[in-house]
Amino acid sequence: MATTQNEGKKRRTATTPAKRGATAERQDHQQLDPQKLLDFYRKMVEIRLFEDAAQKGFRTGKIGGYLHVYSGQEAVATGFLDAYEPGDRIITAYRDHAHALLLGSTPNEVMAELYGKGTGLVKGKGGSMHLFDVKNGFWGGYGIVGGHIPLGVGMAYSLRYLKTDGIVQLYLGDGAIHNGAFHEAANLAGLWGRDGLNPTLFILENNQYGMGTSVERATAQTDLGAKFDSYGIEHEKVDGMDLDAVLEVAHRAAKRVRESGKPYAVEALTYRLVPHGAADFLEKYRTKEEVREWKQRDPIALVEHELLESGEISEEQISQIRDENKKLIDEAVKFAEESPEPDLSELKTDVYATAV
Amino acid sequence: MPVKTYRDALRDAMAEEMRRDESVVLLGEDIGVYGGTHLVTNNLIDEFGPTRVIDTPIAENGFTGAAIGMAMGGMRPIVEMMTWNFSFLAADQIIQNAAKLRYFSGGQVSVPLVIRGPNGGGVQLSAQHTHSLEGFYGHFPGLTVVSPVTPHDAKGMMLTAIREPDPVIFLEAGALYGTKGEVEDGDYTVPFGKARIAREGTDVSLISYGRQVPMLLRVAETLEGEGIDAEVIDLRSIRPFDSETIVNSVKKTNRAVVVQEQWRWFSVASEVAAILQEQAFDYLDAPVERVSGAEVPAPYARNLELAAFPNEQQIAEAVHRVLYRKDN
Numbered sequence A: 001m002a003t004t005q006n007e008g009k010k011r012r013t014a015t016t017p018a019k020r021g022a023t024a025e026r027q028d029h030q031q032l033d034p035q036k037l038l039d040f041y042r043k044m045v046e047i048r049l050f051e052d053a054a055q056k057g058f059r060t061g062k063i064g065g066y067l068h069v070y071s072g073q074e075a076v077a078t079g080f081l082d083a084y085e086p087g088d089r090i091i092t093a094y095r096d097h098a099h100a101l102l103l104g105s106t107p108n109e110v111m112a113e114l115y116g117k118g119t120g121l122v123k124g125k126g127g128s129m130h131l132f133d134v135k136n137g138f139w140g141g142y143g144i145v146g147g148h149i150p151l152g153v154g155m156a157y158s159l160r161y162l163k164t165d166g167i168v169q170l171y172l173g174d175g176a177i178h179n180g181a182f183h184e185a186a187n188l189a190g191l192w193g194r195d196g197l198n199p200t201l202f203i204l205e206n207n208q209y210g211m212g213t214s215v216e217r218a219t220a221q222t223d224l225g226a227k228f229d230s231y232g233i234e235h236e237k238v239d240g241m242d243l244d245a246v247l248e249v250a251h252r253a254a255k256r257v258r259e260s261g262k263p264y265a266v267e268a269l270t271y272r273l274v275p276h277g278a279a280d281f282l283e284k285y286r287t288k289e290e291v292r293e294w295k296q297r298d299p300i301a302l303v304e305h306e307l308l309e310s311g312e313i314s315e316e317q318i319s320q321i322r323d324e325n326k327k328l329i330d331e332a333v334k335f336a337e338e339s340p341e342p343d344l345s346e347l348k349t350d351v352y353a354t355a356v
Numbered sequence B: 001m002p003v004k005t006y007r008d009a010l011r012d013a014m015a016e017e018m019r020r021d022e023s024v025v026l027l028g029e030d031i032g033v034y035g036g037t038h039l040v041t042n043n044l045i046d047e048f049g050p051t052r053v054i055d056t057p058i059a060e061n062g063f064t065g066a067a068i069g070m071a072m073g074g075m076r077p078i079v080e081m082m083t084w085n086f087s088f089l090a091a092d093q094i095i096q097n098a099a100k101l102r103y104f105s106g107g108q109v110s111v112p113l114v115i116r117g118p119n120g121g122g123v124q125l126s127a128q129h130t131h132s133l134e135g136f137y138g139h140f141p142g143l144t145v146v147s148p149v150t151p152h153d154a155k156g157m158m159l160t161a162i163r164e165p166d167p168v169i170f171l172e173a174g175a176l177y178g179t180k181g182e183v184e185d186g187d188y189t190v191p192f193g194k195a196r197i198a199r200e201g202t203d204v205s206l207i208s209y210g211r212q213v214p215m216l217l218r219v220a221e222t223l224e225g226e227g228i229d230a231e232v233i234d235l236r237s238i239r240p241f242d243s244e245t246i247v248n249s250v251k252k253t254n255r256a257v258v259v260q261e262q263w264r265w266f267s268v269a270s271e272v273a274a275i276l277q278e279q280a281f282d283y284l285d286a287p288v289e290r291v292s293g294a295e296v297p298a299p300y301a302r303n304l305e306l307a308a309f310p311n312e313q314q315i316a317e318a319v320h321r322v323l324y325r326k327d328n
């Protein structure tokens, strides 16, 4: 059963930006303190510039493998990870750079990982899809669609079993929800949650496509939140392009999961403003107009607009933030480029706890 | 003869057979509207429509099982695994149903199914996206496992695969999609269970399959400069297996080096070495060498990945060992 906490509020919830009405009106939920909003803005710009630099690194052959960037979806992880508390565990798929950066991994070590350097977050062993920073609560970075979902549910059990009050933030895509691993794990979460043993916050990042397959082409039940109903998991939707809206839901949902030990799900409607992977150039599955329309709701531009509207932040401060971030990311690229490759002895470490 | 890429040779085989045989359909993730992740099915949806080029959700276990059901229902489905790494999700259906249905139904049920997609590593996809599964699938009776190297074989073996009455694991060399070669027009097949001698030689047999074969040909050229005349054998088919060709080769050369990207333990190379000691023991002048991937999950960093896979130098060194020569 969907909870409808926000019923009655003026909310932009439709599936296309057009349906939301071309209104620039802000929602009537609580406005953030402009200083706080500025901090979020700074971080979101950092993530975007990081991703731009990563794509450039890929194009110039300095980054190999697969590279999936987060551009367009920043408000989702930025909002939800604001509700992170030490002891929580965060787990996601391969579109994972933003999650690492938001949890405190430095641009230097993340970029160095993408460059396959020994100074990278996982010593150059995993690359873009497998970022981990356990000290910050980041439990990865997984490449097999759906494969991480049972892990998140199991970690949630362990948190209550070991009598902590941590929760798991489990991010998944709209494509992953059709995978058996999701359905088996969601059932477990609902079941174990009945006994207060499953503090999993499912964050469904519905960017409306799994690679080139739209939600409508992947399922006859296009209300993805309804999938959680089958497992007794309550859920709601949020406009994932609207940072304020995400923040409000994130804190409320995290609190609820923390206090109840029961799973809860939020479907964040968002959009990938870039191709699925950096190697993709054909986008036969969506129109340029659609992408252009969604660009109008670029979550960073929306925050920027809000900041300027508030009158407390000037254009100069905005461009200063951009410059500072540009410098930060340029430094990360330089650091990655200048870092040494992993030592060849690393090839055989970390296979077992004891080297063989 | 027309020159085509490996990728186009595969597509031609599927398209031609779809025109001939209405029971042939394609299923997989993003094979239609998107064009196929590796463009092997590009534009086929335009000709055959969405009921024959079926875009599936990301549900390998479900759609592979459904394809087995279609095969049981009289169709000839070709499933694309976007990459073979994702086939672990479908392994239950492949191994528990496809491979065994004929047997445990006492011969009443056929599963004419092809599962195809790119196999193997080499482009820094790291641990979860880098596997060479020929030994893994080759283990199961009831499965046929093949791996073409040339565009000519890609087409001819695909046509054989589609017409097989039993399930075929069709391991494409992902690294070779863009490589070109002569491909006959029209209908021809390349039989399974028959290896190809890619280069004749008299001093040592270099045995492999998949993307290692072009590398072995390069190594053979280098060895020629040292006065070593290497024979290169492309196995093509992992199961059924052509023992005869490798045994005859070793009877001539008396030495063998088997090269594979997959891990050595319980692998194709181990099987080849065992067959040679059983069937060519008296002809061997040196122990069979196995050059394999390092026993680690695939690393991401370029230098580590290069160190994890067989390279030309390692192969040359193995050749020197079986010839009791010093490395230069």
Ligand SMILES: Cc1ncc(C[n+]2csc(CCOP(=O)(O)OP(=O)(O)O)c2C)c(N)n1
Pocket: A095, A143, A144, A145, A146, A172, A173, A174, A175, A176, A177, A207, A209, A210, A211, A276, B029, B058, B060, B082, B086, B089
């Ligand atoms: C089991 C499995 N099948 C296929 C893939 C290839 N693949 C990688 S990402 C992806 C799309 C996933 O879509 P979604 O869950 O919506 O996440 P998004 O990329 O939109 O963030 C696919 C099919 C995979 N990695 N794992």
Ligand SMILES: [Mg+2]
Pocket: A173, A174, A175, A205, A206, A207, A208, A209, A210, A211
């Ligand atoms: Mg998606």
